[in-house]
Amino acid sequence: MDTALETDQLGKRYGDTWALRDCSLHLPAGRVAALVGPNGAGKSTLLHLAVGLLRPDAGTVRVAGVPPYDNTDVLSEIGFVAQETPLYPDFTAEELVTMGARLNRRRWDGTLARTRLAQLGIPPDKPVGKLSGGQRAQVALALALAKRPRLLLLDEPVASLDPLARREFLQALMGSVAESGTTVLLSSHLLADLERVCDYLIVLHAAQVKLVGPVEDLVAEHRQLVGPRHHGEPIRGVTEVVRASHTDRQSTLLVRTDGPVDPAWTVHEVTLEDVILAHLADGETQTSNEAWGVPA
Numbered sequence: 152m153d154t155a156l157e158t159d160q161l162g163k164r165y166g167d168t169w170a171l172r173d174c175s176l177h178l179p180a181g182r183v184a185a186l187v188g189p190n191g192a193g194k195s196t197l198l199h200l201a202v203g204l205l206r207p208d209a210g211t212v213r214v215a216g217v218p219p220y221d222n223t224d225v226l227s228e229i230g231f232v233a234q235e236t237p238l239y240p241d242f243t244a245e246e247l248v249t250m251g252a253r254l255n256r257r258r259w260d261g262t263l264a265r266t267r268l269a270q271l272g273i274p275p276d277k278p279v280g281k282l283s284g285g286q287r288a289q290v291a292l293a294l295a296l297a298k299r300p301r302l303l304l305l306d307e308p309v310a311s312l313d314p315l316a317r318r319e320f321l322q323a324l325m326g327s328v329a330e331s332g333t334t335v336l337l338s339s340h341l342l343a344d345l346e347r348v349c350d351y352l353i354v355l356h357a358a359q360v361k362l363v364g365p366v367e368d369l370v371a372e373h374r375q376l377v378g379p380r381h382h383g384e385p386i387r388g389v390t391e392v393v394r395a396s397h398t399d400r401q402s403t404l405l406v407r408t409d410g411p412v413d414p415a416w417t418v419h420e421v422t423l424e425d426v427i428l429a430h431l432a433d434g435e436t437q438t439s440n441e442a443w444g445v446p447a
């Protein structure tokens with residue numbers, strides 16, 4: 152299977168602080184991947200390394216097999232929508248599409264961008280600084296897709312959008328990538344959105360990779376167990392206790408399984424949110440769901 156993005160022991164440091172460290176992962180081509188982690192986990196740093204805006208301090212990053220930093224050939228294959236979707240505010244959408252054609256001479260689908268913007272009712276002749284946040288995000292996405300990138304990187308593209316605009320943005324994204332086969336890596340704190348659109352997951356925590364893999368496999372191999380108070384003894388069918396909470400007589404465990412679980416435990420299926428929150432929680436400590444935009 153082709154790999155769209157691959158990192159090996161990748162690290163980036165600011166002074167004495169590692170923003171990303173020992174990051175080894177691969178993202179197969181054609182996936183729509185969620186990049187998740189608390190504030191400051193290193194998500195933007197990873198995206199900036201992948202798009203060649205930052206040079207690694209350790210290890211390697213490759214896009215389609217090529218290190219992106221200083222490599223203009225591979226840059227033409229990458230679309231990037233940065234946080235807050237910065238666009239020149241005085242330019243109209245039409246002017247930005249024309250400018251895109253000048254900057255991307257080898258591969259630029261201006262018709263695609265214009266058609267998308269017309270379908271969304273975005274005025275082509277209004278300065279983008281005067282559009283709504285949702286409209287600006289759609290312009291940024293249309294410009295990124297017009298590059299016909301092999302890899303599309305989106306850094307919290309829906310953070311400032313209302314729920315309807317968010318849904319429209321993600322639907323537009325899914326429609327386009329389904330047609331083009333583009334690989335997507337999308338960072339967001341909105342776990343419920345990600346569960347709907349992503350089929351691959353990368354979780355970062357404190358500059359390191361916590362979890363990576365296909366969503367289907369990760370959800371299938373985790374379970375919640377409820378049973379008598381657990382004191383750390385091995386449980387049949389369980390390879391890892393990711394998170395545990397206890398009362399005097401009962402324990403609730405989120406675990407990784409590799410087969411049928413000891414019938415002394417009641418076994419429940421879990422959602423992607425459950426898996427992510429468990430891996431980001433610290434052992435026996437509760438994670439606040441509210442911090443993730445998820446009702447507690």
Ligand SMILES: Nc1ncnc2c1ncn2[C@@H]1O[C@H](COP(=O)(O)OP(=O)(O)OP(=O)(O)O)[C@@H](O)[C@H]1O
Nearest residue numbers: 165169170171188189190191192193194195196197
């Ligand atoms: N230009 C910089 N100079 C110094 N430190 C930086 C710089 N950019 C990022 N950092 C630090 O690197 C770490 C990772 O930051 P990064 O922006 O990658 O996190 P993030 O996961 O994208 O966070 P958020 O969810 O808040 O956007 C943080 O500790 C941050 O303070």
